[in-house]
Amino acid sequence: MRWMTRPGIHIDRTGSAWLIRRFIDPDATFGFVTDRADVPADTVPFDMRGVEFSHHGEDCTFETLLRRHDLLDPVLWRIAAIVHEADLEDDRYDAPEAAGLDAVLRGLSMTCDDAQVIELGTAIFDGLYAYFHRALLAGKDPA
């Protein structure tokens, strides 16, 4: 499936692209359109105003994707907390990692194009997943 989102991606779209590729649609490809009206019919839009996989209520897109696909993995929800706080900063979660990851991705978007950010973001989020997975198993932050 081809997934479409707005260009100039930041943490919610980068994290969502990783989530889609790893947990929802392994064959996912990504494209970028500014206007919702330009989303081709056979593609799935995400993180755009007024579409299903987007912000809903208090949720950011990453959280919406988790809910709509019944993904209950606590490691994914731990990452969701970071994405949410970096994106919305409403103190819904305690996620001190948010500020750091926010800076990393803002920096990447200055030196890379969106497709590259998605690729690099995949590596970053794979690492985060491994880290919080180990933390969950150990019951404490890994050394």
Add this chain to the structure above:
Amino acid sequence: MTAHPQGVTMVAGTAGWWVLLAYRVPRVPSTPRIAIWRKLRSLGVAQIGDGLVALPEDARTREQLEWVAADVDAAGGSATLWRAEMLSARDEQLLVTQLQQARAEEYRSLLTEAEQLGADPVTDRARTLTRLRRELRRIRRRDYFPPPEEELARYAVESLAGRTGQPIRVEGAPA
């Protein structure tokens, strides 16, 4: 390093593009209406008129206002987003000044609190310091044209950190 590069640029009246949100939200129920208002306040918008707010345009402000527009839709209201350029440099300067003054007031109250805290015993400071730092970060996040008070507040908060023996954060990091 120049203390306030953005501030200096703005005095010249070159804010450039603004992103505008024109919105109407039903009066009742009041909960979503209030949530929308809070969100706009936390973004530090300039109130141009009734149901019309503006922010200097960048990728983040545009996106944030898009989400507010989505909230307005969800609340049964109507919202449109606009990209605008002010025709009068003088009007624009007034708007920028208005935003600067709103932030300056927030920095001043933070400054006052930091100074009062400085009089407390060192052992009582740590928790309040964490809160003040977070508050400072919040204000800087919605500060698009930093006034001189920004540096004063930052200095006051960080000198508290110095006295509690915590490392002083690197200055000049963008908000």
